[in-house]
Amino acid sequence: MAVTRTFSIIKPDATRRNLTGAVTKMLEDAGLRVVASKRIKMSREQAEGFYAVHKERPFFGELVDFMISGPVVVQVLEGENAVKRNRDVMGATNPADADEGTIRKTYAESIEANSVHGSDSDENAKTEIEFFFDEDEIVG
Ligand code: ADP
Ligand code: MG
Numbered sequence: 001m002a003v004t005r006t007f008s009i010i011k012p013d014a015t016r017r018n019l020t021g022a023v024t025k026m027l028e029d030a031g032l033r034v035v036a037s038k039r040i041k042m043s044r045e046q047a048e049g050f051y052a053v054h055k056e057r058p059f060f061g062e063l064v065d066f067m068i069s070g071p072v073v074v075q076v077l078e079g080e081n082a083v084k085r086n087r088d089v090m091g092a093t094n095p096a097d098a099d100e101g102t103i104r105k106t107y108a109e110s111i112e113a114n115s116v117h118g119s120d121s122d123e124n125a126k127t128e129i130e131f132f133f134d135e136d137e138i139v140g
Pocket of ligand 1: 092093111114116118120
């Protein structure tokens with residue numbers, strides 16, 4: 001199976017509870033390598049742009065407010081079948097539906113404050129990585 005990349009965000013609910021390391025360990029234990037990482041405070045414009053696909057959804061405004069409510073850690077993850085591998089360890093969007101042993105089951109507070117983002121396709125991974133990283137920031 002091919003080594004690919006995906007894009008991850010450790011969301012404000014997790015950074016607030018000092019879970020950056022704990023979440024990253026679950027990603028690493030799932031076979032993903034952090035090949036780029038930075039802790040940032042997203043601007044409203046960045047959050048609206050990143051989640052533009054959801055702008056017609058009723059929770060869009062709240063989601064943007066949440067994503068700018070504290071620092072986040074944006075990461076590029078590499079591994080075999082990285083998009084699916086990451087989605088599997090993240091668990092379902094709603095932690096109430098997430099499987100045992102997943103990041104969201106373990107740490108998420110709610111369907112909104114669900115600790116992590118992960119790309120849902122190789123194509124979106126590429127777009128999302130380029131949204132936050134220059135190629136020379138992805139250092140392996
Ligand atoms: P995922 O992050 O699992 O790919 P979506 O792409 O559907 O889920 O949604 C993006 C994010 O929007 C979710 O991770 C969550 O933070 C938020 N969200 C999704 N559905 C809801 C909802 N019904 N109410 C509030 N926030 C939501
Ligand atoms: Mg999504």
